[in-house]
Amino acid sequence: MDVLSELLDGVRARGALVRRTAIGRPWSLRFAAGAPLTLATMVRGRAWIVPADGEPVPVRTGDIAVIRGRAPYTVADDPATPPPRTVIDSADYCLRGGCAGETGEDGAGDVSGTGGGGADDSAVLLSGAYTGRGEISERLLHALPEVLVVPDAACHRELRDLVAEEAGGDRPGQRVMRDRLLDLLLLSTLRSWFDRSAAHAPPWxxxxxxxxxxxxxxxxxxxxxxxxxxxxxxxxxxxxxxxxxxxxxxxxxxxxxxxxxxxxxxxxxxxxxxxxxxxxxxxxxxxxxxxxxxxxxxxxxxxxxxxxxxxxxxxxxxx
Incomplete structure (x- = not known):
């Protein structure tokens, strides 16, 4: 097994937390699920990820971001948007048996922005979090920056779309489907990032x-x-x-x-x-x-x- 394969081999979601959120502009959300690793993609619209430390990172439609660390972070339409009034924790995600607070489009958790924009101008954010013991190895976490972004053109779009589809509703076998799809999307995203980001990848x-x-x-x-x-x-x-x-x-x-x-x-x-x-x-x-x-x-x-x-x-x- 090559070194990168060994590093990625421990990725195993078990009851992954997944959420699809529609937000009217201007908007700002605080994520505080305490997950060691989270994937996020903008299904519609653009966003900025503001980590606990470091500079804001832009995420365009279709890009996939990976956020490392349990510290809370903010996702907003603009870094200058006022601090968030809404905090997303583990109870706000799609949990093992179904989705909490699914009142928005396509089974989304519907969170109004400070402007309360309508459906036509709303952004749609899809996120999936790893939270359980043994799901992500510390070796992998240590190899990643706090936030990395893989552009839409380099992402596995079919996998991303399947994760978005499975985020809504409550169908038989959906928990397992979410877990496996999230694993595959993470593996695909990280492999693309390592291939594209040699200058920022670990020295090894x-x-x-x-x-x-x-x-x-x-x-x-x-x-x-x-x-x-x-x-x-x-x-x-x-x-x-x-x-x-x-x-x-x-x-x-x-x-x-x-x-x-x-x-x-x-x-x-x-x-x-x-x-x-x-x-x-x-x-x-x-x-x-x-x-x-x-x-x-x-x-x-x-x-x-x-x-x-x-x-x-x-x-x-x-x-």
């Missing part, structure tokens, strides 16, 4: 076009628990130890063993969040000799112990 992704460094990354991801050394890694690539260390550091931004330590801790973080396995068994699974070794690396790289990370993850996921 840009390094994949280097045969030697790409091979080194591949084997580290395939066998993270193997007792790697730079010499053993160099043997896999056909380079000398010194040559690989130089090329890897130049392309990825960190030395090979530092990258491996970060990858192991990322794997451990997901296992701590997604499973009930002991810290010791997780340590051995990702390549550390014991709990102490994993705890030392985890605290150094993340500033928290493995047990502290697990406790916070359970709180975030409502456990």
């Amino acid at each position: 992704y840009r390094a994949l076009d280097d045969p030697a460094v790409g091979r080194a990354l591949e084997v580290l991801h395939e066998e993270p628990a193997r007792p790697w050394t730079v010499a053993a890694l160099a043997a896999e690539t056909g380079l000398s130890r010194a040559a690989l260390a130089r090329r890897f550091t130049a392309r990825v931004g960190v030395p090979p063993m530092a990258y491996l330590a970060s990858w192991r801790v990322d794997l451990a973080a997901d296992l701590l969040r997604e499973t009930d396995a002991t810290v010791g068994s997780i340590a051995r699974k990702v390549g550390y000799a014991d709990t102490f070794a994993l705890s030392t690396a985890f605290k150094r790289l993340r500033g928290v112990t493995p047990t502290g990370h697990r406790a916070k993850a359970l709180t975030d996921d409502g456990g």
